[in-house]
Amino acid sequence: NKFGGVCVDFEEATKDAQPNLLRFMQELQAAFKPRGWIVVQAVPFDDPDWNYRDYAAASDYLMLMAYDEHYAGSKDTGSISGQSWYEQNLIARMKDLTPAKTIIALGNYGYNWTAGASSAKEVSFQEAVISAKDSEAEIKFDETTRNPYFSYEEEDKSQHTVWFLDSVTAFNQIRAASGYRPAGFALWRLGSEDPSIWSIFGSDQLNPVPDGLKRIVYGYEVDFQGTGELLRVLTRPHDGERSVQTDQKTGFINSEKYISTPSSYVIERTGDHPGSIALTFDDGPDPEYTPAILDILKRENVPATFFVIGKNGQAYPDLLRRIVNEGHELGNHTFTHPNLGEIPGRLTDLELNATQRLIESVTGRSTVLFRPPYFGDAEADKPEEVEPALRAQQLNYIIVGLRIDPSDWKPNVTPDEIVQRTVDKAMDDNPETRGQVVLLHDSGGDRAATIEALPRLIHELRAK
Ligand SMILES: [Zn+2]
Numbered sequence: 001n002k003f004g005g006v007c008v009d010f011e012e013a014t015k016d017a018q019p020n021l022l023r024f025m026q027e028l029q030a031a032f033k034p035r036g037w038i039v040v041q042a043v044p045f046d047d048p049d050w051n052y053r054d055y056a057a058a059s060d061y062l063m064l065m066a067y068d069e070h071y072a073g074s075k076d077t078g079s080i081s082g083q084s085w086y087e088q089n090l091i092a093r094m095k096d097l098t099p100a101k102t103i104i105a106l107g108n109y110g111y112n113w114t115a116g117a118s119s120a121k122e123v124s125f126q127e128a129v130i131s132a133k134d135s136e137a138e139i140k141f142d143e144t145t146r147n148p149y150f151s152y153e154e155e156d157k158s159q160h161t162v163w164f165l166d167s168v169t170a171f172n173q174i175r176a177a178s179g180y181r182p183a184g185f186a187l188w189r190l191g192s193e194d195p196s197i198w199s200i201f202g203s204d205q206l207n208p209v210p211d212g213l214k215r216i217v218y219g220y221e222v223d224f225q226g227t228g229e230l231l232r233v234l235t236r237p238h239d240g241e242r243s244v245q246t247d248q249k250t251g252f253i254n255s256e257k258y259i260s261t262p263s264s265y266v267i268e269r270t271g272d273h274p275g276s277i278a279l280t281f282d283d284g285p286d287p288e289y290t291p292a293i294l295d296i297l298k299r300e301n302v303p304a305t306f307f308v309i310g311k312n313g314q315a316y317p318d319l320l321r322r323i324v325n326e327g328h329e330l331g332n333h334t335f336t337h338p339n340l341g342e343i344p345g346r347l348t349d350l351e352l353n354a355t356q357r358l359i360e361s362v363t364g365r366s367t368v369l370f371r372p373p374y375f376g377d378a379e380a381d382k383p384e385e386v387e388p389a390l391r392a393q394q395l396n397y398i399i400v401g402l403r404i405d406p407s408d409w410k411p412n413v414t415p416d417e418i419v420q421r422t423v424d425k426a427m428d429d430n431p432e433t434r435g436q437v438v439l440l441h442d443s444g445g446d447r448a449a450t451i452e453a454l455p456r457l458i459h460e461l462r463a464k
Pocket of ligand 1: 373
């Protein structure tokens with residue numbers, strides 16, 4: 001066990017709770033210290049109820065949470081860590097604290113306030129700049145607080161104000177704290193930050209240089225728009241650009257301008273048809289299970305789509321013909337079922353083309369439907385998963401995702417579970433999460449449970 005210590009963060013501890021909280025920290029330190037374990041306590045930046053000196057004595061490091069000047073429930077909208085608010089509190093705290101035992105936690109996130117609502121929504125840096133871009137709002141830099149913000153109107157006419165913290169605010173905050181030589185800086189929170197912050201966070205962070213802030217490297221998440229399970233990659237990621245103006249005398253950044261906002265992959269969803277259900281079967285054909293499934297579908301008079309693996313289709317061409325002859329659709333699921341995120345793009349083309357040629361030569365039909373293996377089984381949501389999908393799209397395929405995944409491929413799954421999971425998910429009517437495409441498998445292992453579940457699944461879905 002490489003356990004090295006603990007960071008304790010009790011939020012909104014009231015005045016009455018302070019004596020007990022302090023005693024708890026003292027006991028914790030007494031228990032940890034003999035083992036060489038470190039105790040860190042996160043504390044609010046400006047709460048008069050907290051005795052900073054006592055808490056500092058009861059821990060190895062105090063972590064000052066230098067943000068939430070305005071917070072989700074605050075009455076007014078405003079800066080999340082205005083520069084003067086930050087500097088004043090820093091001066092007040094450092095009167096009591098030893099710099100070598102103090103860590104300053106910088107915020108990098110935002111709040112989106114809706115006019116009239118009681119609480120704001122916390123947003124990441126990426127979400128903030130995407131909102132600004134989508135609503136064509138201009139990101140402004142408030143001269144007084146030196147925090148960025150923007151306002152926009154939603155399609156439903158609601159009025160929004162977003163304040164956020166970015167790498168420029170972090171730059172100014174690090175610079176203002178440098179004179180104290182604190183033990184270090186922390187970030188709230190990883191994954192929410194302006195990625196340019198990494199040009200100033202790190203080894204020489206007491207003397208940050210603003211040059212690295214000019215390029216905003218795209219964020220981590222894939223941005224989905226619309227509803228439905230047919231996916232179309234709209235844009236590739238591109239970096240954003242900002243200009244920064246530094247005050248020659250003080251070295252602080254006194255202005256920034258977002259010239260272009262960064263974008264991650266943007267994927268458009270279409271094909272949302274509430275009330276309908278599409279059954280899909282992946283990984284076949286299989287000499288045992290595919291005929292059994294086709295028999296059930298014929299009996300129930302239900303059409304489905306089979307995303308076949310080319311290699312299996314080559315072994316059982318009669319099954320490909322039967323699928324087509326009985327009125328079902330064929331889709332391309334590659335030739336050998338590789339993880340397309342791990343092979344070169346040209347091999348992806350080969351996987352797709354070989355399967356397409358096989359389907360054409362065996363059935364006399366071609367297919368425009370494609371579902372990538374592995375991540376297609378759960379929809380592409382990581383950047384490395386989108387590039388192969390984009391490649392398929394450039395070959396004119398429609399990428400078919402899915403939202404209803406009863407995990408019929410998992411070992412020991414029961415028919416009841418397959419039916420129940422499918423029906424539950426099919427009942428979801430939230431436009432953000434609902435789905436109509438069901439993923440089942442007709443190959444790749446023991447599919448007895450799938451076959452047993454299928455007739456009941458069809459009856460239950462029809463009854464709804
Ligand atoms: Zn598959």
